[in-house]
Amino acid sequence: MKLQQIYLALMATGLITACANTAVDNTPQHPTSVLTAKYTLNGLYIPDHQGVQTVYTQADKRTIHEKAEFDSFYMAWANYDTSVVFRIDQNLLLNIDHEDESYLECPLAGCKNPLEEYMAKVEESPEEEEEYESYEDKSCQVSVVENNYEVNKTGQQRSISGLPTEEYTLTWTLSFEDEKGKKDTNLIQFIFWTTTPNAEIKKAWKVHQTATDNYLDAVGDNNAIVRLLGKEGYKAISSFTGDIEKTDSEALSEFVAELNKIQGYPLSIKFEWFQDNKACAEVKPKKESAKLDLNADLADTATNFLGGLLKDEAEKNADKVIAEWMKDARVRYIYDVTSVSEKMINDSKFEVPANYKLIDRQ
Numbered sequence: 001m002k003l004q005q006i007y008l009a010l011m012a013t014g015l016i017t018a019c020a021n022t023a024v025d026n027t028p029q030h031p032t033s034v035l036t037a038k039y040t041l042n043g044l045y046i047p048d049h050q051g052v053q054t055v056y057t058q059a060d061k062r063t064i065h066e067k068a069e070f071d072s073f074y075m076a077w078a079n080y081d082t083s084v085v086f087r088i089d090q091n092l093l094l095n096i097d098h099e100d101e102s103y104l105e106c107p108l109a110g111c112k113n114p115l116e117e118y119m120a121k122v123e124e125s126p127e128e129e130e131e132y133e134s135y136e137d138k139s140c141q142v143s144v145v146e147n148n149y150e151v152n153k154t155g156q157q158r159s160i161s162g163l164p165t166e167e168y169t170l171t172w173t174l175s176f177e178d179e180k181g182k183k184d185t186n187l188i189q190f191i192f193w194t195t196t197p198n199a200e201i202k203k204a205w206k207v208h209q210t211a212t213d214n215y216l217d218a219v220g221d222n223n224a225i226v227r228l229l230g231k232e233g234y235k236a237i238s239s240f241t242g243d244i245e246k247t248d249s250e251a252l253s254e255f256v257a258e259l260n261k262i263q264g265y266p267l268s269i270k271f272e273w274f275q276d277n278k279a280c281a282e283v284k285p286k287k288e289s290a291k292l293d294l295n296a297d298l299a300d301t302a303t304n305f306l307g308g309l310l311k312d313e314a315e316k317n318a319d320k321v322i323a324e325w326m327k328d329a330r331v332r333y334i335y336d337v338t339s340v341s342e343k344m345i346n347d348s349k350f351e352v353p354a355n356y357k358l359i360d361r362q
Contacts, residue, residue, distance in 0.1 A: 025346045032345035033057040033207040036338045039068075043273070043331040047075050059210045060089040061350045085350055088214045094352055103352050105361045108215070109222035112362055140280035145183065146175035151261040158193065160267045161338055165193040168262045178279040187274040194264030201265050204340050205245045212244055242266040242337075271333040 035055040042048040051068025065083045070076060085094040088108065095104040095111060104111060149172040156167040170190040177183045197205070216223070216231050225234045236256040239246040242265050 025348050027347040027351075029344040029346050030058060031342055032349075033204040033340075034343045034345065035204065035340050038336050038338060040334045041068075041332070043329045045330050046332075047072060047078070049075070049078075056345055056349050057204070057207050057211050058350075059207065060087075060214055062086040062088075062211055062215075063349050085352075086211075086215065087350065088211065088218050091218055096352060096356065098353075101353070101356045102359045103356050104359050107222070107362065109219040140178055142176040142178050142184070142279055144174070145177045146173055146185075148173045149255060149258055151258050153261075160193055160195070160336065163195040163198075163267060165195045165267055166264065168192040168194060170259070170262070176279055182278045182281065183276075184279040185276040187276075189270075189272045189274070191268075191270040192262055192266045193268040194262060194266050197265045200340050200342065202245075203342055207342075208238075209244045212238055236260075241269070267337045269333075269335045271331070272329040273331045274328075275330050 033056070035053075035057075037053045037055075038050070039053060040048075040050045047070050049068050049070040051066055054065045056063045056065075063083055063085045067081045069079045079099075081098040083094075083096040083098065085092075085096065086108065087094065091108045093106045093108050093110060095106065097103065106112070149170065152169050152171075154167045154169060158165055158167075168191075170188075170192070172188040172190075174186045174188070175183050195201075212235065216226065216234060219226070221227050223234065225237065233256070235244060236259070238244045239260075246260055
């Protein structure tokens, strides 16, 4: 009986201690659009990993929180728990690393990329210095020989997150040809499962639209996509991913007009990039056949001969494996929305947590 009382007392103490250590968030709360999703990334170019995402959006601020883990034990160091906070009201972008409890403060248009700055300096360097040879350099000139895209409504239906959806596919084929007539073919495929927007989704679209307009007004031409496609192009890409409702602008390109055939709100997006590389290929030197050494003894001769055959066969099999390897997707990304709602959210979701250290301010 006494042991049971001691056990209950310890449990009670633990509960009291836990409650005492729980931080209370007293920051003000405001109506906020909240989207939750899960995603998977894999392919030949990307280590397999899965993550969850929560997006908090108000008219003048947005936070995108992502937490992901890699499948491989050896990639555990790359697991991440991050937030990107767009403080449109302060013209600030905050990159927060929750694992390191640190953050980077940048202009709203984005943080500077050290690699891009380095490459810019390289391009401005004297001509006698060796420069990086890109895909379009004289050593391998290529030209676009195919650029076709098509959206199809397949008629397939399924339930996702408890909502009925319809399937749309987008197939985009982009091919480049070198001076020898060899081609690189890129096949980009999207699969969308869309649903008819309900009241919650329409409400979220309205908030996201206001936030997008405020963001574009704040960053102007400092955003790379805006410089390339203009504000309407930026909005078209946002609507393509379901972030905002589709625009009816007449300034849209033929490609974006094709995308607008996709109706509804995308609850699931699957992206795959396949590539067949034949352009600018290096020719493998012809392997020399194994030769018998008549001056060596019979045992050495047999060993050298059989060893050469085995090596050649292994290399042939390796080539076959590589050929099969290249048939898989270079990049595969699956994004599934799990909920869209409006909630009362604390302002702390749009701020750097207390005691996090500042790494850099740009």
